[in-house]
Amino acid sequence: MILEKNFSNLKLILVEPNGPLNVGSVARLCSNFEVDELRIVSPKCDIFSLEAKKMALKGQKFLDNCKIFYNLENAIFDCDLVLASCGRIDVSKDSFFESSEDIFNWTISFKKINNLAIIFGRENSGLTNDELLLANKTFNIPTSKNNPSLNLSHAVSIALYELNKSSKRNLNQELEFFNLASSKQIHDSFLEIEELLLAVGYLLKHTSRAKISKFKNYILRANTSMHEINVLRGIVHQIKWFLNNSKRN
Secondary structure: OOOOOOEEEEEEEEEOOOOHHHHHHHHHHHHHOOOOEEEEEOOOOOOOOHHHHHHHHHHHHHHHOOEEEOOHHHHHOOOOEEEEEOOOOOOOOOOOOEEHHHHHHHHOOEOOEEEEEEEEOEOOOEOOHHHHOOOOEEEEOOOOOOOOOOOHHHHHHHHHHHHHHHHHHOOOOOOEOOOEOOHHHHHHHHHHHHHHHHHOOOOOOOOHHHHHHHHHHHHHHOOOEHHHHHHHHHHHHHHHHHHHHHHHO
16 A cells, blocks of 8 residues: 655665665665665665675665765755664663654654655664764664664664554644754754853863753754744854954954
């Protein structure tokens, strides 16, 4: 059954995969679930190997046409909504995760999303805390507490299945207009905020990253809109302008 989607482009992003069999399996899943584009950040294996191609089958085109990036920021910054999967248990205590089912039901509650990205981390260590903060939302797939980590391709298959299942469930619901601040808008804003707070002495260089991460987590949990992040950025620009002009006088 072909499902009506509320997003025009679904980009699946793998960060530093080190197993060609997993990469090939994910390419096949891209074909199964109508993913628009496979993106890979700094692959640690030969993604075009015979092993990968054998697993890809009808997903071969996703291997042939995948885009390779050297950092995660560049891989997601043309995306309007970024979701990240996390199966780690040693994450920051300030991190906040929702179940994959809840996240995808929330995602499908919007009328239209132009570019949706879903990120999956390294097979052995997942995504770093800083990488998780690049996503608008972070989700996990509930598993046994004794063995919480899933194989990469298995995690991808569950996430894509639940996204499609949510699409079917929410077809007849009244949808909200999508106006959330993008990952790039939030990232760029916090670079400026950190620079300002360092300049006025509120932050110290050796502790700034931790404090900014807590603030960024708050903004992400609040589902900050594009207008709201622009207001925050405007305040920062005005304070910087005032400080610069005060020094001249």
